[in-house]
Amino acid sequence: MAGPYSGLRVIDTTGLAGAYATRLFAGLGAEVIRLEPPDGSPLRYLAPFAASIAPPEDSLWWSYLAMGTRSVVIEPDDKDSLARLLASADVIFEDRLPEDSLIETALISDTTVRTSIVPFGLTGPKRSWKSSNLVAWAASGVLYATGFRDRAPVAPAGHVQLALHASAASALVGTLLALRAKRTSGKGQQVEISIQEAALAIAPETGVPVFLDDRVHRERSGNRRDLGRPFGLYPCSDGFVSIIVLLPRHWTAMAAWVAEATGNETITEEVFEDLGVRMETQELIDTWVEELTTGQTRQALFHEGQRRGIPITPVNTVSALLDDPHLKAAEFWSETQLPDGSSVSVPGAPFRTNSDWWTMSAAPLLGQHTEFYLG
């Protein structure tokens, strides 16, 4: 069958804060219409770009996040067309406060779900503050605790815009819940996402309840963390590997591996089975583990460590992922077509189902569906 949300009409006026949500929604069957201003969605101005294609069709953010959706351009003074389209919407996604919205509340039917993704929420002293992925992480406690002690704090994987995607995914959860509530009430309702709270929610590690418990001021600890040893990134011949040893069985396997590979029998002594002892002797433990890792490649360490049951992974870049044997065997990578007809690899469905839900078409050209909806 088609996706479970087939037949549902969704109007999206957001930029990056909502785009991941409506991408998923489209993949699950919804008819997603992106309302674009005449010069195009802000997503169309985001690098990286495809060199062979002219603006405003060259942004790879647009080509990825707008997959499966339709593009309608409405002139700012064409209130009639806007009203007509809004009247048919089951869901509207917005990233502005009501007073800054292009959409007057009066135009929204009471059966429509209105999902607002805004920097600091619809209420509170900071409700009109602006945000960005970086600012959201700053307001969540995560930024302060990420990076090396003697350097400025850094956002987690800044390129990826995780705080905004977390907001978008949360917004889709809220929207689906509101649609389910509508089954009994017959009514739509307001769904609200504060981008600050979406970031706070996925970071209790640096949040207040945990701080109240241990009263430990969270400091940056570089690429290792004082929860265990070995715990974090370790250098190898072509980069780094990540090793997370917390459980006793993982330590036993780790110590045996170091002993076999480097002839270090001391590491297998019983005293180091105690996590507390390993924390007190962390510099020693790190040195011993590095004696194993530095001479080998990421891939060799990954597969041999995993064979031994140790949670170890390579610190990858995108290039390694496209060649990854698991992802190839699982046929994860998919393709989409760019406006010049060329094909390009994209991530496939974010989860798999035994019923055929997921469908994706190429991202639309600016105004490609204006005629269809307004003509």
Added chain:
Amino acid sequence: MINTNNDLPLEGVRVFELGTAIASPFCGRLMAHFGADVLKIESQLSPDVVRMLGSAWLKDRDDLAAAAPDTSPYVPEMNASKRSVGLELKTTGGRNAALALVAECDVFLANFGARALSDVGLDYQSVAAVNPKIIYVQLPGFGSDPDMPYYPYVAWGPNQAPLVGFDDFTGHASDPPAGIATVAPPDYMSALHAAIATLSGLEHRELTGDGVHVDVSQFETTLALLGPFVMDYDLSGTIHSRIGNRSLWGAPQGVYPCDGHERWIAISAIDDQSWNALSLLMGLDDDRFDDSESRMSQQEDLDVQIGTWTINFDADDLAHRLQNSGVAAHVVSTNEDLLHDTHTMSRNWYQVAPHARLGRDVFSDCAVTLKDTPGRWTDAGPSMGQHTREVLRDVVGMSDEEISQLVSDKAAFEQTEPETLVSRPWDDWIHLLVPGTDDARDL
């Protein structure tokens, strides 16, 4: 059927949750908040990681060891509003009770490894055999297909991030990767996708009458966030790597020092309008930065100028001044800053609910807010095994004798030492953090 407009969206939905740590528990908590009856299946033989963490102030209190697993602050962060059912799935009695429960549930949610689920006879085929209409959602690290290369591999949240390239993306350009071990976005993003899949599954069942099997491979789910960078590599061979806090889309953006020890401000002023407002505040008279191209090409210089200006200010004052001028900025909040954040407090971001062991407890709210059906927190996270008896009796229909037999066979367990009660050291001043909850005795 009589319905009120404010029925919670998941009222009447029952969830069987076999979760540990974050990925599946965080999803289950969301569902519990919006009305689902979430049964958290727990083991004493291999407890959930959050049970092993305990709380810092109870570390040396051997006399209170029975209470410790219920007191970690992560218990409510991951498990508020759920019921806890103690079943040892490696025993025949425990497994049979689990299958009997599954038959009465709408959703099966698990982030145990795919192999571990098969080992206890709770793989999709076995569960669907007793409940064909089940929405079965599993979140294994590398998918549930045993023929795939990484199927037996172990990965925790802190290990998925480097694997999918997040760690390489984190840090200043001239430094080694800083990594993001402090938090685990892949776990939480997988949890949110699992919630989307579960709600889609319920919709699917409404439409078709059928159940569904959803496989949330955390590896693949996290990669779905990397689209533009995968495409750029495929088209041009470009491998993006860390660039500190800068943006690919404009300048300036960064974290700058403020007055005081380890005080920082984050500023994003990458469009012309924000930049004009910022340079006006700075009193900058320098036409080298007038257009966006020159700001991008002279970021080094630009950042130095901004940093020399910000260091004269209190971080919080400066954030207010910048925001009042329309520039996106925020103090780089520490734990202490969050504790005194008047904005989150005004939005009741921290919540209080009753707790069987602690009387009450504080935890973070849900980031998903629905105006008319706003969710509820019935409980600040169950004690281990607190609801074993009532669930087996009321949901499965077992007799008290049968339940007692399971407990004495060590196939099930109930809350240990229910009479052992403790109180958090900060219980008396919770009202300072959560306005309106002024007295523990009200609960």
